[in-house]
Amino acid sequence: MDGRREGASLAGPEGFDWLERMQPAGGSGGPGLYAVIRTRFFDDFLLDACERSGVRQVVLAAAGLDTRAFRLDWPSGTRLYEMDLPEVLDTKEAVIEAAGARESCERRTVRVNLKEETWPEALLAAGYKAEEPSVWLIEGLLFYLPEAAVHGLLDKVTTLTATGSLLGLDLMNRNLLFSPMAWPQLSALAWRGARGRFGTNVPEALLAGHGWEANVTQPGEAGANYGRWTRPVAPREIPGVPRSFLVKARRRS
Numbered sequence: 001m002d003g004r005r006e007g008a009s010l011a012g013p014e015g016f017d018w019l020e021r022m023q024p025a026g027g028s029g030g031p032g033l034y035a036v037i038r039t040r041f042f043d044d045f046l047l048d049a050c051e052r053s054g055v056r057q058v059v060l061a062a063a064g065l066d067t068r069a070f071r072l073d074w075p076s077g078t079r080l081y082e083m084d085l086p087e088v089l090d091t092k093e094a095v096i097e098a099a100g101a102r103e104s105c106e107r108r109t110v111r112v113n114l115k116e117e118t119w120p121e122a123l124l125a126a127g128y129k130a131e132e133p134s135v136w137l138i139e140g141l142l143f144y145l146p147e148a149a150v151h152g153l154l155d156k157v158t159t160l161t162a163t164g165s166l167l168g169l170d171l172m173n174r175n176l177l178f179s180p181m182a183w184p185q186l187s188a189l190a191w192r193g194a195r196g197r198f199g200t201n202v203p204e205a206l207l208a209g210h211g212w213e214a215n216v217t218q219p220g221e222a223g224a225n226y227g228r229w230t231r232p233v234a235p236r237e238i239p240g241v242p243r244s245f246l247v248k249a250r251r252r253s
């Protein structure tokens, strides 16, 4: 089975229905498009780290039902760690088994609560080597965490990474967190127990505070467009605009 088919069988009809529902009637855009752009952006980021920078350790924090271990064409020797809550990874194993999907790298699952102090030990026990270069992805998580938990998580990632390691993550800004325009979506998330809690207008400063040099792109800008984002993107100098950010960062010495 090729990677594309692996991804489709793992997403299942529910995944495609969700994407359909997230498209505004008769047009493009909406949360579905954000998810599509974000996925491709970080697919390229992770593969680039492995192919061009020679990294062979990939860590997906809060991996959820991420299908990259199955979908992407990883260079040989790549070891990919998926961290998430035990019940989520257990459910995922059942989905993988039902789909008959095969990973295209060495995949290791690490059942942890990322709010607890002890998760780094579990990752190390699974074989991760902190002294070797790595690429990390924290996708779809930081928005939902209290600020102290965001800093706690980033501190630990910094402790676990060698100079030159790479980190991808997505963030919302403060204006989005409090935007009346985003209210229907935010309240629907809150109703499902996933309230938005964290936003920053300056991802560069957040990452610098933890020892990382960040490169920040807004969905729709060059490098995160893929010919799909048709609406204009407000430059960052314009204040008061709700925004999301796709961040690539490099660990400073």
Ligand SMILES: C[S@@+](CC[C@H](N)C(=O)[O-])C[C@H]1O[C@@H](n2cnc3c(N)ncnc32)[C@H](O)[C@@H]1O
Pocket (backbone or CB within 6 Å): 061, 062, 063, 064, 065, 066, 083, 084, 085, 088, 112, 113, 114, 115, 138, 139, 140, 141
């Ligand atoms: C919105 S999903 C994102 C999943 C995946 N990264 C993606 O972008 O498709 C958030 C994920 O964070 C996980 N998560 C939330 N709190 C967590 C915690 N304290 N420890 C570990 N995982 C957590 C959830 O189980 C869920 O899989």
